[in-house]
Amino acid sequence: MSNAEMILELVRKNNGVVTAAEVTQAGISRGSLNHLVNSGLLEHASRDVYQLAEVWDNEMYQLQIRYKKGIFSGKTALFLNDLTDRTPIRFHMTFPLKYNIGVLKKQNVKCNRTKP
Incomplete structure (x- = not known):
């Protein structure tokens, strides 16, 4: 399983959202997140928060994750x-x-x- 597939699996388990810290805990490099953003599979929602492109943006959830x-x-x-x-x-x-x-x-x- 590639890094991108592992990240996408994490995202699907977390209802379409993943943080950079969760990716690092899974032993995956953060550069893989940038690769997924550049390929259009993920969006950079806010600092250290990434989500699937088809997921509705929830600002309150992002605030709770970040702070x-x-x-x-x-x-x-x-x-x-x-x-x-x-x-x-x-x-x-x-x-x-x-x-x-x-x-x-x-x-x-x-x-x-x-x-x-």
């Missing part, structure tokens, strides 16, 4: 728990107090910090 210490809160949590019928314009996430949120301020995320 594992963050949790959805506020209006976003209400939306996810079906307690409101309004889709949030900005995503609300809460992070530990010392977590660096500089990159998130440039994205569509309103960040809160809290003590552990």
